[in-house]
Amino acid sequence: xxxxxxxxxxxxxxxxxxxxxxxxxxxxxxxxxxxxxxxxxxxxxxxxxxxxxxxxxxxxxxxxxxxxxxxxxxxxxxxxxxxxxxxxxxxxxxxxxxxxxxxxxxxxxxxxxxxxxxxxxxxxxxxxxxxxxxxxxxxxxxxxxxxxxxxxxxxxxxxxxxxxxxxxxxxxxxxxxxxxxxxxxxxxxxxxxxxxxxxxxxxxxxxxxxxxxxxxxxxxxxxxxxxxxxxxxxxxxxxxxxxxxxxxxxxxxxxxxxxxxxxxxxxxxxxxxxxxxxxxxxxxxxxxxxxxxxxxxxxxxxxxxxxxxxxxxxxxxxxxxxxxxxxxxxxxxxxxxxxxxxxxxxxxxxxxxxxxxxxxxxxxxxxxxxxxxxxxxxxxxxxxxxxxxxxxxxxxxxxxxxxxxxxxxxxxxxxxxxxxxxxx
Amino acid sequence: xxxxxxxxxxxxxxxxxxxxxxxxxxxxxxxxxxxxxxxxxxxxxxxxxxxxxxxxxxxxxxxxxxxxxxxxxxxxxxxxxxxxxxxxxxxxxxxxxxxxxxxxxxxxxxxxxxxxxx
Numbered sequence: 001x002x003x004x005x006x007x008x009x010x011x012x013x014x015x016x017x018x019x020x021x022x023x024x025x026x027x028x029x030x031x032x033x034x035x036x037x038x039x040x041x042x043x044x045x046x047x048x049x050x051x052x053x054x055x056x057x058x059x060x061x062x063x064x065x066x067x068x069x070x071x072x073x074x075x076x077x078x079x080x081x082x083x084x085x086x087x088x089x090x091x092x093x094x095x096x097x098x099x100x101x102x103x104x105x106x107x108x109x110x111x112x113x114x115x116x117x118x119x120x121x122x123x124x125x126x127x128x129x130x131x132x133x134x135x136x137x138x139x140x141x142x143x144x145x146x147x148x149x150x151x152x153x154x155x156x157x158x159x160x161x162x163x164x165x166x167x168x169x170x171x172x173x174x175x176x177x178x179x180x181x182x183x184x185x186x187x188x189x190x191x192x193x194x195x196x197x198x199x200x201x202x203x204x205x206x207x208x209x210x211x212x213x214x215x216x217x218x219x220x221x222x223x224x225x226x227x228x229x230x231x232x233x234x235x236x237x238x239x240x241x242x243x244x245x246x247x248x249x250x251x252x253x254x255x256x257x258x259x260x261x262x263x264x265x266x267x268x269x270x271x272x273x274x275x276x277x278x279x280x281x282x283x284x285x286x287x288x289x290x291x292x293x294x295x296x297x298x299x300x301x302x303x304x305x306x307x308x309x310x311x312x313x314x315x316x317x318x319x320x321x322x323x324x325x326x327x328x329x330x331x332x333x334x335x336x337x338x339x340x341x342x343x344x345x346x347x348x349x350x351x352x353x354x355x356x357x358x359x360x361x362x363x364x365x366x367x368x369x370x371x372x373x374x375x376x377x378x379x380x381x382x383x384x385x386x387x388x389x390x391x392x393x394x395x396x397x398x399x400x401x402x403x404x405x406x407x408x409x410x411x412x413x414x415x416x417x418x419x420x421x422x423x424x
Numbered sequence: 425x426x427x428x429x430x431x432x433x434x435x436x437x438x439x440x441x442x443x444x445x446x447x448x449x450x451x452x453x454x455x456x457x458x459x460x461x462x463x464x465x466x467x468x469x470x471x472x473x474x475x476x477x478x479x480x481x482x483x484x485x486x487x488x489x490x491x492x493x494x495x496x497x498x499x500x501x502x503x504x505x506x507x508x509x510x511x512x513x514x515x516x517x518x519x520x521x522x523x524x525x526x527x528x529x530x531x532x533x534x535x536x537x538x539x540x541x542x
Contacts, residue, residue, distance in 0.1 A: 128507075130507055178507050179508075
């Protein structure tokens with residue numbers, strides 16, 4: 001019955017990335033305390049290594065882990081009942097009928113105990129708008145993905161102690177302010193879902209183009225964002241914006257292998273080898289977008305449709321620019337953001353020419369929100385270059401270089417500048 | 425159930441003006457609604473910030489404690505099951521309709537000695 005250690009380790013790693021949120025959420029229902037729940041789940045995973053090697057891998061690892069973690073939780077609660085009665089605990093809605101009594105006998109490992117909704121409670125708690133957005137991201141990665149504090153710290157380029165303090169502050173607020181452990185009501189859902197999608201999207205964009213540092217992308221963050229988007233999709237399969245976000249992430253990440261060349265230099269979309277894109281991911285995104293309802297097209301769905309048009313064209317020149325521009329117009333009315341307006345100018349330049357696009361970019365220079373956004377002078381430089389105004393283009397590239405902090409993007413901008421004015 | 429303080433902020437200098445009767449009525453209505461839900465613990469409206477006196481260290485100065493664009497105009501303490509319920513009540517505060525804001529803070533502990541006497 002005993003299993004090879006390597007095999008057990010792999011099964012355990014799978015169970016960690018797939019089931020952590022489920023096990024933690026179910027355990028938190030018993031402990032009403034996040035820290036204790038985390039400890040118990042950690043211990044359950046540790047004991048699985050020994051048990052599974054000895055007794056074989058259980059048919060339902062999530063249920064096995066949940067049972068063990070809950071048992072620990074019950075033991076802890078019995079031991080600390082008097083102490084814990086004085087602490088503020090996780091708040092749950094009153095109507096919960098299946099509350100687990102800590103004196104109730106625990107089910108045997110393998111019994112079906114967890115319902116998927118538990119994870120949704122966890123996600124909505126982590127992304128509660130009463131928490132700072134950086135705390136929302138960190139909590140989601142720590143509690144929903146089960147990433148260790150030190151690894152979350154590494155993902156956001158802060159020290160472990162800074163990240164530990166950030167997580168602790170957030171957990172303290174959850175318990176002191178009684179941020180509830182529940183799925184929002186239908187009336188609250190649109191706003192609260194927006195916050196959840198925003199957190200996942202931000203984790204993705206932070207990874208897709210790292211704000212600072214030597215490498216263009218941080219694939220650990222990208223992968224976690226995709227994992228979260230897939231999880232959310234499995235939990236809320238009827239929410240169009242959930243499908244839209246997953247589609248957007250899939251299409252955008254499909255170009256992962258071709259965004260830089262063999263020397264790590266940035267490649268523009270038109271210079272990338274399209275045959276090396278992940279065409280399965282692009283097809284999956286297409287399926288998601290086709291299955292989504294047509295009555296209302298939200299921000300993420302529209303962004304996904306734009307990204308998909310870029311990805312589905314056989315060549316850059318053959319991109320359906322007028323369709324891209326139409327979608328940008330629709331996106332801009334749904335989500336009037338200066339960043340969207342700026343991105344729209346790229347499509348506009350292909351439909352109406354660089355001159356028309358330049359006029360819009362110059363208007364957008366007045367937007368405060370874009371004043372430190374390096375893509376604005378970068379796009380402007382490209383338009384000026386296409387219009388043959390080399391000197392003005394060079395000045396815009398220099399402006400972009402002053403603002404860009406990612407090394408790969410800086411090298412790209414320097415090279416473009418160098419080609420304009422050799423010796424500059 | 426937990427208690428939350430709802431701190432009501434008003435913009436300077438308009439907090440000095442005599443409140444319009446309809447604004448006062450809106451606040452009264454809002455308070456009545458909270459009472460009807462059995463959620464009101466206590467409510468206080470304050471005189472304008474121009475009447476404030478601050479002490480820091482051994483220095484007594486005029487004006488509110490912090491030089492800001494907004495001042496506390498009043499506060500109430502409510503009882504709610506969780507933060508979402510408290511926010512739902514706080515969202516109805518009329519100050520939000522007039523450019524002001526509210527801050528919701530969990531109450532750590534409290535005690536009342538007696539009501540004011542004339």
